[in-house]
Amino acid sequence: MRKVIQTATLFVFLAVSAVMGYVAYLNFEIPDRFYVSSPENFSMTQYEQIEVADAGSSDQEAGTNFSISREADLRLLGVIPVKSAYLNQVGETYVVPCGTPFGLKMLTDGVVIVGLNPVETFTGTAYPADAAGLEQGDIILSVDGEKVASNKELTMLVRESGGEPMDFQVKRDGKELQCTVTPVKSVSDEEYRCGIWVRDSSAGIGTMTFYDPATGIFGGLGHAVCDVDTGEPMPLSSGEVVPAYISGVKKGEKGAPGELQGSFLSSVPSGMLYLNNETGVYGALSSSPSQNEAIPLCYRQDVEEGPAQVLVTVDGQGPQLYDIVIEEVNLGDNTPTKNMILHVTDPELLEATGGIVQGMSGSPVIQNGKLAGAVTHVFVNDPTRGYGIFAENMLDNCQKTQNIVENDRE
The missing domain is CATH 2.40.10.120 (Thrombin, subunit H)
Known part of the structure; x- marks a missing residue:
């Protein structure tokens, strides 16, 4: 008898674990919000076993794309809670x-650094952009407070710097930061350069x-x-x-x-x-x-x-x-x-x-x-x-x- 109880307990444990694992998977896989034409008729083709136990009647403003949003209680087979999701009601689009x-044809907002390169100077090889902490993929927004919209504009500002440090305002991974770049004179044409390739x-x-x-x-x-x-x-x-x-x-x-x-x-x-x-x-x-x-x-x-x-x-x-x-x-x-x-x-x-x-x-x-x-x-x-x-x-x-x-x- 004890063996039967142990077997039954193990079976129940495994079944509950499997259900909990599936619920956790559904919780991760199912989005937090849906567009719907009618919250009352909401269903998911991919998960027909998921039912809406309750679509809250307290409507709230939810943005410009839809008029109201209702919080719905999504349940497995209508019984086991999976997650809450917002049903954003919209008219048929x-x-x-x-x-x-x-x-x-696109013009960039700022100029994009597509490469860093060394500059040969009269005193040796220099890496002004790299030394300043600039990276490939950075977007140069302005230099010394002047907005930069093209490769030509950036080249002109660097050439006219006289080798003085310049404040670069750049965007990286969505965040803006400042880098101080000191241009160096190139031995090839005696122009000031900062060692970057950009695309505009x-x-x-x-x-x-x-x-x-x-x-x-x-x-x-x-x-x-x-x-x-x-x-x-x-x-x-x-x-x-x-x-x-x-x-x-x-x-x-x-x-x-x-x-x-x-x-x-x-x-x-x-x-x-x-x-x-x-x-x-x-x-x-x-x-x-x-x-x-x-x-x-x-x-x-x-x-x-x-x-x-x-x-x-x-x-x-x-x-x-x-x-x-x-x-x-x-x-x-x-x-x-x-x-x-x-x-x-x-x-x-x-x-x-x-x-x-x-x-x-x-x-x-x-x-x-x-x-x-x-x-x-x-x-x-x-x-x-x-x-x-x-x-x-x-x-x-x-x-x-x-x-x-x-x-x-x-």
């Missing part, structure tokens, strides 16, 4: 899915994800435009959107990602860029870049594993829909640009590109007639697969962009 190529602009071609006909705001890429040397997002001061077209494709292979090849159609801007951050680039257009009808935006809890389509431009024929499969959905906020694993299954797209290629980032992912997200990355060792971002992760930035545009107009 409609956007135009694009899949169209666009050119972007960037240009390229990407894919537009969606356009909001109600505001004129668009979102694209699904990830930041980053400096090629530092890997950090380019700090945007101003930027333009110009028409572009795709002229060819370099097919992707295992270990060698392919790319869409294209160029600008015109230097006349069709819109302006206002935001470049982790989830993409955002701006305003003078008119819709697509003739497609607006469709509802799909919130993260409604994205499901299974068939979907991607809207891609791979030639001069414009955007076309191709079949894919959403193989995995990650609800967590820890990887905002890698929410889905996508698998290209369409024979036509596989024949044309080999799968996902560079330049396809931002291509809309459509599921059940709704915009679920966009392509962001390709798996280097399997170009038929890659990551995607939830459309709702890009939605917040449209509101931020609209606020910037409205402030500029005032």
